[in-house]
Amino acid sequence: MSTSAKDIGRLFSPLQIGSIVDCVEPLSAGSEAGWALELLAERPELEVVPIERDGAVLGVVSRHVLEGIVESAWKRFWQKDLDAYVVPARRSVEATDYVDRIVAVDLADVEKDDPGWYIVNHRRAYLGIVNLRTMLEHLNHLRSLDLRRAGEMQKHLLSKKPDEDPRFRICFYNRMAHEIGGDFYRSTQIGEDRWLVACFDVAGKNISGALATSALGAIFACFKLFAYAGEAQLTTGLLNALVHEVNPGDVFVAAALFYLDMKAMTVEIHNCGFSPVLAFIPQENRKIACKMARPNLPPLGIEDRMVNDAPQLIPITPGLRLTAYSDGLTDMTDPFGERYGEERTIEYLRTLHKSSQADIPGLVGTEVDKWIGESHLADDITLVDLRFL
Numbered sequence: 577m578s579t580s581a582k583d584i585g586r587l588f589s590p591l592q593i594g595s596i597v598d599c600v601e602p603l604s605a606g607s608e609a610g611w612a613l614e615l616l617a618e619r620p621e622l623e624v625v626p627i628e629r630d631g632a633v634l635g636v637v638s639r640h641v642l643e644g645i646v647e648s649a650w651k652r653f654w655q656k657d658l659d660a661y662v663v664p665a666r667r668s669v670e671a672t673d674y675v676d677r678i679v680a681v682d683l684a685d686v687e688k689d690d691p692g693w694y695i696v697n698h699r700r701a702y703l704g705i706v707n708l709r710t711m712l713e714h715l716n717h718l719r720s721l722d723l724r725r726a727g728e729m730q731k732h733l734l735s736k737k738p739d740e741d742p743r744f745r746i747c748f749y750n751r752m753a754h755e756i757g758g759d760f761y762r763s764t765q766i767g768e769d770r771w772l773v774a775c776f777d778v779a780g781k782n783i784s785g786a787l788a789t790s791a792l793g794a795i796f797a798c799f800k801l802f803a804y805a806g807e808a809q810l811t812t813g814l815l816n817a818l819v820h821e822v823n824p825g826d827v828f829v830a831a832a833l834f835y836l837d838m839k840a841m842t843v844e845i846h847n848c849g850f851s852p853v854l855a856f857i858p859q860e861n862r863k864i865a866c867k868m869a870r871p872n873l874p875p876l877g878i879e880d881r882m883v884n885d886a887p888q889l890i891p892i893t894p895g896l897r898l899t900a901y902s903d904g905l906t907d908m909t910d911p912f913g914e915r916y917g918e919e920r921t922i923e924y925l926r927t928l929h930k931s932s933q934a935d936i937p938g939l940v941g942t943e944v945d946k947w948i949g950e951s952h953l954a955d956d957i958t959l960v961d962l963r964f965l
Contacts, residue, residue, distance in 0.1 A: 587671075587698075593678065594671030596714050597696045599704035602628035605659035609645040612658065616642070624693065626705050627658050633695050633702050635662040663693065665705075671698040675711050682708060726786055727755040733793040738763040739771065743838055746773060747933045747961040749940045751904075753953035758785020759902050761958055762796045767805035771836040775960050777850065777902040779828050779875070785956075788829065791822050808835035808844045809884050812873070816848075819877035828877040832900035834962060836892070843898065845888040849875035851903050854922065856929055858895035864929060866922075898962040899925055904955035911949045928961070936961050 588594030600619075603612055605627050612625055616639055624636035641661050669678060682692065692708030730752075738746045740763070748761050758778030766772050778788040795818055798804070806814065812833060819829050832853050833846040847853055853869040869888045876882070890896070901921065908916050924943060931939060940959060 590714075590718060591674050591676070592671065593669055593673050593675055593694075593696055593706060593711075594698060594703065596675070596710055597671060597704040597706045598622070600626055602626040602633050602702065603658065605629040605634070605657045605662075607658055609642045609658070612637070613639075613642050613646055623691070624663075624705070626695070627662050628702075629657075629659055633665070634659055635664040635695075636693050636705060637661045638663065665693050665695045666708075668695040668697055671696050671703050675715055679708065679711050679715060683712075723755040723783075726783070727752075730756050730786055730789065733790070734761065736762075738773075739765050741771065741838065742965070744836070744962060744964045745933055747936050747963075749937045749957070749959040749961075751941065751944060751953065751957045753904065753956050754782055756782055756786040757956035758782075758789060759904070759956040759958040760789040760792045761960060762793070764796055764799050766799060766811060766835075769838040770805070771838070772799075772811060773834040773836065773960060773962055775832045775850065775900050775902065775958055776876075777830040777904075777956070777958070779826075779830070781955070784827065788819075788823055788827060791818070792829070808833075808846065808887065811835070812846045812848070812876075812884060813882045816876045816879070816882035820880055823877055828875040830875045830902075832960070834898060834900075834960075838892070841892040843890045843892060843896075845869045845890065845898075846873055846884060847871045847888070848873040848882075851901055851906065852918070852922075853898065853900045854925055855890055856897040856899075856926075857890070858893060866926065868922075892964050894964060896964040897929060899928075899960060901925070901959040902955070902957060904953065904957035905944075905959065907955055908944065908948055908953055908957070909951060910947055911951045916947055933961055933963055 600622065603615070603625055616622055616625060622639070624638050625642075626633050626636050628634060637658055666682060678694075694706050694708075696703045696706055734750055738748065740746060746763050750759060750761065752759070758781050760776040760778070761774060763771060763773040776789070776792055778785040780788060795815065815831070828849075830849040831846070832850040833848065835844040835846070837844070845853055847869050849871050855867045855869065857865045857867060859865050872886060872888060873882065873884055890898075906916055906918050906921050928936060928939065944957065
């Protein structure tokens with residue numbers, strides 16, 4: 577009784593109406609309801625059958641209307657031509673028309689219980705039928721596929737092994753609130769005995785955030801490919817200029833940037849609107865001092881130029897530990913709506929000081945699950961743990 581447009585050569589792209597049309601042969605308006613139901617038996621999932629008169633497709637007749645005629649002897653005796661029961665099509669569309677454009681135009685005018693049927697033509701000839709519900713389901717499917725692919729690409733960017741040195745160890749933890757997100761991290765060498773370890777939190781989630789993180793990934797790829805060796809202030813200024821150049825004005829990026837100089841044995845911290853950076857510094861008698869580096873610079877991309885007049889320097893000593901986290905950690909809520917908060921976050925990160933760095937991703941993941949319970953993350957969480965040997 578019918579075939580799919582995909583079965584006749586896949587003539588159309590997934591974005592076009594022709595890719596989801598049901599190529600159902602129309603019945604003549606003079607056909608009997610019983611015969612129409614017999615044909616529908618071949619397609620139990622089909623809700624309607626198209627009706628034509630004199631070569632023109634008028635609309636569709638629903639299965640339940642046909643069943644009502646057949647079940648009543650009186651209605652069978654007095655059955656009118658099927659075009660008397662036709663639900664007119666909303667309009668005719670071309671198989672090459674794009675699904676999203678039709679939905680955008682017609683969705684607001686469709687009543688709640690009306691599936692909204694369309695006659696689909698191709699090269700001036702009837703091809704089949706499709707309804708608005710099918711279009712919406714198809715668009716949702718395409719969007720899901722796009723998000724899944726974007727998530728795979730983002731995971732590929734984040735899965736690249738960080739550049740390391742025997743004198744220090746780096747551990748990253750990341751958990752997205754959705755398929756794709758706006759957090760990013762990377763470490764790379766930027767000169768002889770100098771390294772950059774960075775965490776980013778884009779002011780934009782899902783697709784917009786993922787696009788911004790892709791741009792950041794491209795920047796770090798260029799650093800590596802072209803053996804970039806800029807100084808700390810120059811590098812932060814360059815990152816700021818690039819973020820400002822490639823993103824709209826309302827998109828900015830919070831960042832925690834650690835510039836390691838293993839010759840001078842210092843870490844220069846540029847906190848660009850990020851959550852507080854914690855430094856756990858070994859003291860005498862095996863005590864640990866905790867210092868906090870709050871933002872000393874605006875987020876990247878807000879200003880066209882970035883000037884750091886007061887860099888935060890920390891001497892590198894064996895046992896020094898630096899950690900930074902995105903605000904998704906402090907902002908996560910339990911099932912009753914209580915925030916995890918900064919105080920609880922800092923105290924928890926203190927407890928990780930004695931834990932093996934290899935155990936940190938699992939420990940943090942367990943803590944997140946324990947806190948949120950059955951609720952969901954509202955924001956991405958990224959954490960970096962940097963330890964000097």
